[in-house]
Amino acid sequence: ASIIFKDKVIANGTKENPIIFESADPSFFWGTLALSGHNTSNSLINNVIIKDGSGDVVNDIKYVSMFSLHNTKNIKLSNIKLSNNNFFDDMMHIIYSHDINISNSTFNKSKYDAIDVDISTNINFDNLEIYEAGNDGIDSMDSIINIKNTQIMKSGDKAISAGENSTVKLFNSLIKDNKIGIASKD
Numbered sequence: 001a002s003i004i005f006k007d008k009v010i011a012n013g014t015k016e017n018p019i020i021f022e023s024a025d026p027s028f029f030w031g032t033l034a035l036s037g038h039n040t041s042n043s044l045i046n047n048v049i050i051k052d053g054s055g056d057v058v059n060d061i062k063y064v065s066m067f068s069l070h071n072t073k074n075i076k077l078s079n080i081k082l083s084n085n086n087f088f089d090d091m092m093h094i095i096y097s098h099d100i101n102i103s104n105s106t107f108n109k110s111k112y113d114a115i116d117v118d119i120s121t122n123i124n125f126d127n128l129e130i131y132e133a134g135n136d137g138i139d140s141m142d143s144i145i146n147i148k149n150t151q152i153m154k155s156g157d158k159a160i161s162a163g164e165n166s167t168v169k170l171f172n173s174l175i176k177d178n179k180i181g182i183a184s185k186d
Contacts, residue, residue: 002031002056002063007039013047015079023052029086031056034068041072047079055088065093065116073098083108090116091133094123094143103127110134114155117143117166125150133157137178140166147173158183 003021013019023030032055035043053066061070066085069075075097082105085091091110094100095118103126107114114133117123121144128150130137137152138145141164150173152159159178162168163185175181 002034002058004032004034004036004058004063005040005043006037009035009040009043009045011045011048015047018047018049018079018081020049021051021053022049026052026084028052029054032058032063032066032068032088034058034063034070035072035075036061036063036068036070038071038073040075042074043072043076045075045077045080048077049081051081051083052085054086055090063093064088065090067092069094069097069100071096073100075100077102078104080105081108082106082110082114086111089113090139092116094118094120096120098122100124101126105129106131107137108132113137113139115139117141117145119143122146124148128152130155130159136161138168139163140168142166145169147171149173151176153177155179161185 106129112135130152133155137155139161148171155178158180159175
């Protein structure tokens with residue numbers, strides 16, 4: 001099962017009562033939660049927990065993550081907690097998107113990449129904790145990313161992969177116990 005939002009989303013949970021997307025049975029994984037298309041612009045997601053997802057193909061669009069921002073802009077995500085994805089490539093995938101701000105959030109135990117950013121600009125991460133990514137903590141391709149006040153620890157490959165025509169700026173962050181700290185490639 002997947003949930004694909006096509007219009008603006010305001011998901012505003014509280015610390016005491018977060019909005020939770022999870023499997024009814026943790027031994028089974030569900031599909032993707034996605035904001036897809038221009039009409040999802042200006043969405044706000046706050047105090048949301050997403051876990052036990054994977055990815056999906058819906059209407060010929062392949063969502064390669066448990067949580068996807070696909071072809072959208074001006075999105076604010078804060079106090080989100082993602083954990084325990086499976087099967088597909090990424091825990092969170094941002095593609096063809098602009099002006100995305102993610103703050104005060106955690107990404108824990110991703111199957112492969114915790115966050116993958118492709119062909120996107122002005123992607124801002126502030127005060128994230130990324131722990132035990134199976135592959136990269138943050139992976140980028142042809143994107144412009146700013147990372148501030150972030151901890152990336154115990155990634156199975158790179159903490160940060162600045163690849164294929166990307167500009168990645170890193171400020172006041174901790175990179176510790178990853179196989180490779182930072183790689184610039186292609």
